[in-house]
Amino acid sequence: MESILVSGGAGYIGSHTVKTLLEQSYKPVVLDNLVTGHRQSVPRDVPFYQGDIADSRLVRKVVEQERISAVIHFAARSLVGESAEKPDLYFEENTAKTNRFVSSLLEAGVKRIIFSSTAATYGIPEEVPIPESAPTTPINPYGFSKLMIEQSFSWLEKAYGLEWIALRYFNAAGAALDSSLGEDHFPETHLIPLILKTALGQRETISIFGTDYSTPDGTCIRDYIHVLDLAKAHILALEALGKGIGSGVYNVGTGSGYSVREVIETARLVTGRGIPVLESPRRPGDPDILVAKVEKIQHSLGWTPQYSSLEQIIKSAWAWHLGHPNGFE
Ligand SMILES: NC(=O)c1ccc[n+]([C@@H]2O[C@H](COP(=O)([O-])OP(=O)(O)OC[C@H]3O[C@@H](n4cnc5c(N)ncnc54)[C@H](O)[C@@H]3O)[C@@H](O)[C@H]2O)c1
Structure with missing residues (x-):
């Protein structure tokens, strides 16, 4: 059995990936x-080291042991707003x-790494769907902190033979199909859990930030990817690197998007609950449409999303929220 170190494996995407690794x-x-x-999101029989990725002694010990x-x-910080307030924290925590x-x-002799990058590396796209070759001009320190890592990897590859794949995720969403894991961020900033918390009555309204975008219903369009499909992409990337595919950057999305109003409407259908909406002004820095071009990952890694219809995403997330109204606590 191959041992894979998962940094941030107690987080939302990390814990689902740990589960998928075990299944495979x-x-x-x-x-x-x-x-x-959340410690509870990692099974007790999975070796767990509580510590920091910057702790070199610990990292070398774990690799050897x-x-x-x-x-x-x-492992990273990923709050866009916080990154704008404290860019130095993001350059330290993520990049350094x-x-x-x-x-x-x-x-310690480990050369293969799959890295969580983000659509935020693109900034405001000139073309949609966004290809991997699009210009990378992040508009927040979070996106920049991730872009610097991608760029540094090219130099580490030349100098030391690092083999790397950076997966630029679009919007991760959904939960494990057995409802054993789900999304529990604090503070929560992602649309689908916020909508479902409104359906649960934990929030009075869900805000729509901007209704005058250049989209059919005036609200922003985003590409949502089921966390299980995302987990699978990491394993395919790992296996492809092992077979010598070569380093590089891949988008992970579905190639199509849903508007904020469509997501809310689907959540009303799935939950059978009224979800009150508050129409609010635009937030700075939200592009009209962010949708991935996905041919590269489909052709090179043989990846296709299995669970990423909006209905499946929301159904799985709703089952998790119903069973865990207060998250992992
Ligand atoms: N959720 C999304 O939609 C999305 C989209 C694009 C990219 N990403 C990236 O995916 C990754 C995972 O996101 P998530 O939503 O699961 O976040 P998360 O906050 O749930 O998980 C991050 C995990 O990393 C751990 N961690 C953070 N800093 C650490 C450090 N210095 N040392 C050790 N552990 C540390 C945290 O405790 C947490 O368990 C992040 O790198 C994020 O930037 C997420």
Whole structure:
């Protein structure tokens, strides 16, 4: 069984990936400082190291002790608004710490890494669907902190033979089909959990920020990807690297998008509950449409989304929220 180190494995996407790795007969090992993650989201029989990715001694120890052959690196801060207020925190937590993490991995002999990047590396796109070759001009420090990592990886590849794939996720959503795992961020900033918290009566309204965008119903359109499809993309990327596909950047999305109003309407149908809406002004920096061009990952990694219809995403997320109205607590 191949041992895969999952940094941030107690987080939302990380914990679903740990579950998928187990189902596919890998041995996941989690390194997480629990700054935003939940210990309860990692099964007790999965080796769990509570610590920081920047702790070189710990990273080298884990690699040696657990015979790690590759890494899936989720650990990061990912609040766009917070990154605008504290850019230095994001450059430290995301960029600088990842650099230290990768140095420790290379010293310990691990060269294969799958990295959580983001559509925020593109900024305001000139063309939609957005191809991987589009210009990368992030409009917030979060996106920039991730872009710097992608760029640094090219140099580490030349110098030390790092083999890397950066997956630029669009909007991760949904929950495990058995409702054992789901999305529990604090603070929550993502649309679907916020809508479902409104359906549960934990919030009075769901805000729509801007109703005058250049889209058919005036609200922003985003590309939603089921967290299980996302988890699968990491494993395919890992296997492709192992077979020598070469390093690079891949979008992970479905290639089509839904407007905020469509997401709310689907949530009303799935939950059977009224979801009051508050129409609010636009927020700065929200592009009209963000949808991924997905031919590259489909052709090169053989990845196709299985669970990412909007209805399936919301159904699985709703089952999780109903069963865990207060998250993992
Ligand atoms: N959720 C999305 O839609 C989305 C979209 C694009 C990219 N991403 C990226 O995917 C990754 C996972 O996102 P998520 O939504 O699961 O976030 P999350 O906050 O749920 O998970 C992050 C995990 O990393 C851990 N962590 C953070 N800093 C750490 C450090 N220095 N050392 C050790 N552990 C640390 C946290 O405790 C947490 O368990 C992040 O890198 C994020 O930027 C997420």
